[in-house]
Amino acid sequence: MKHLRLNNKWVLVTGASSGLGQEMARQLANMHKANLIIAARRADKLNELKAELEKTAGIQVKVIVADLSIPEEADRVIAESITDGNLYGAILNAGVTYFGRHTELPWDNFESILKTNVIGVVRMTNNLVKYFEQPGKEGSVMLVSSMAGYFPVPYQAAYSATKAFITAFGSALHNELTNPEFAITVFAPGGIATEMTDNSKFNELKGWLMPVSEAAKEGIHAFITRKYNYVPGLLNRVGNVFMNFLPKKFIGGKMSKVYLKSLNKAQQGE
Numbered sequence: 001m002k003h004l005r006l007n008n009k010w011v012l013v014t015g016a017s018s019g020l021g022q023e024m025a026r027q028l029a030n031m032h033k034a035n036l037i038i039a040a041r042r043a044d045k046l047n048e049l050k051a052e053l054e055k056t057a058g059i060q061v062k063v064i065v066a067d068l069s070i071p072e073e074a075d076r077v078i079a080e081s082i083t084d085g086n087l088y089g090a091i092l093n094a095g096v097t098y099f100g101r102h103t104e105l106p107w108d109n110f111e112s113i114l115k116t117n118v119i120g121v122v123r124m125t126n127n128l129v130k131y132f133e134q135p136g137k138e139g140s141v142m143l144v145s146s147m148a149g150y151f152p153v154p155y156q157a158a159y160s161a162t163k164a165f166i167t168a169f170g171s172a173l174h175n176e177l178t179n180p181e182f183a184i185t186v187f188a189p190g191g192i193a194t195e196m197t198d199n200s201k202f203n204e205l206k207g208w209l210m211p212v213s214e215a216a217k218e219g220i221h222a223f224i225t226r227k228y229n230y231v232p233g234l235l236n237r238v239g240n241v242f243m244n245f246l247p248k249k250f251i252g253g254k255m256s257k258v259y260l261k262s263l264n265k266a267q268q269g270e
């Protein structure tokens with residue numbers, strides 16, 4: 001399959017107001033000269049990024065303020081992105097987590113995680129697949145999942161389960177596509193230093209976090225080269241393969257100890 005050529009093409013990035021999405025947007029603009037549609041809830045952050053990138057990269061940026069946990073809002077983001085028929089790629093990156101005992105996660109918060117990480121992503125993917133499966137259309141969609149989708153992380157049970165869904169969904173759909181010029185990639189990072197991990201609960205795990213610029217660079221590489229599944233970082237990739245040879249219960253038990261230690265230390269400091 002041909003690699004994507006992003007120069008002067010329109011690419012949608014959801015969750016571009018911080019972290020991985022913001023950094024991927026920066027690199028897509030500055031290094032690949034893509035025009036961007038950036039979406040998230042925080043209008044101020046998106047407008048700041050638009051001003052920055054139009055100045056530094058000389059590209060065009062459209063801002064869509066939307067709450068992607070609401071299915072109609074997810075539909076609107078795609079409708080506005082494809083209205084002129086010029087959308088070439090989409091990186092569905094927006095996501096939320098909860099780090100703590102699952103029994104302490106209020107139901108409303110759980111539903112919000114499910115709606116943002118799963119329902120919104122499926123709604124957008126459905127609309128994007130209809131668009132890209134038309135004859136003559138070329139492009140790619142990348143779903144941002146997590147290594148937590150391969151190896152369920154204790155104390156992030158709900159989050160891990162949403163990412164397992166996204167990995168299975170995107171990987172299965174990849175092999176249903178009929179347009180040879182269109183692909184779906186699942187990008188599955190390990191821990192990254194972003195707003196998501198910038199709190200005391202992650203203090204004991206900070207040494208494992210990948211700098212966001214590196215994760216973004218590898219994410220864009222996976223997107224452009226239209227990988228099937230891609231884990232950034234050599235150590236993560238080796239670990240991912242190695243862990244397949246160990247009993248899953250054993251890995252889960254070890255992870256449980258590490259995550260609980262970090263959680264307990266944060267709670268003692270409160």
Ligand SMILES: NC(=O)c1ccc[n+]([C@@H]2O[C@H](COP(=O)([O-])OP(=O)(O)OC[C@H]3O[C@@H](n4cnc5c(N)ncnc54)[C@H](OP(=O)(O)O)[C@@H]3O)[C@@H](O)[C@H]2O)c1
Pocket residue numbers: 014015016017018019020021039040041042043045066067068069093094095096116144145146147188189190191192193194195196197
């Ligand atoms: N950080 C990690 O360790 C890690 C590891 C593996 C995978 N990931 C995945 O990477 C992706 C990006 O996460 P990050 O680490 O960059 O976290 P982050 O800095 O917290 O960024 C999350 C982004 O998602 C947006 N978002 C959240 N809820 C939304 C909603 N309801 N509607 C619209 N936008 C929403 C946020 O924007 P607003 O708040 O402005 O709406 C923000 O731009 C997520 O899918 C995450 O699961 C992260």
